[in-house]
Amino acid sequence: MASFDHEMLCPCKSNKAYKACCQPLHDGHLLAHSAEQLMCSRYSAFVLKNTTYLIATLHPDKREVDDETVLKQTMAQTQWLGLKIIAHTPTGKVASVEFSAFFQGKSEIEQLHEKSHFINENDHWFYVDGEILPTIKLSRNDLCFCGSGKKVKKCHIS
Secondary structure (H helix, E strand, O other), rough: OOOOOOOOOOOOOOOOOOOHHHHHHEEEEOOOOOHHHHHHHHHHHHHHHOOHHHHHOHHHHHOOOHHHHHHHHHHHHOOOEEEEEEEEEEEEEEEEEEEEEEEEOOOOOEEEEEEEEEEEOOOOOEHHHHHHHEOOOOOOOOOOOOOOEEEEHHHHOO
């Protein structure tokens, strides 16, 4: 797992300190109370390269023998920049979270727009799968996805 200053803001862009946000979930001291919270904590785990948490929160039926290797390869090639939750649809023991996550690609900023599916079993939320959606268009006057508080045109997209 990547080193991280626990006093810094959480990578999920909650505007809370990591130690008061995703760290208790990552450390196993708390369980996610919703699919949305699990989604945010999984994003933070990707940023922090926490493969153990990502595998633990993946539904057991979806796990593969090479999950850790695949995750580490993906993480080595990806610098995550920001997360934007678009919609959270809880329906009892199943839920979906639509989000866009932004990352530095080979030469430009790219986006993963996904509708993720989650299930709650025995009071544990798990990621099941996701459907990739078309990228969302950002307005130059939207606040930047990185959490800087600046407009997109003044921050990451010129």
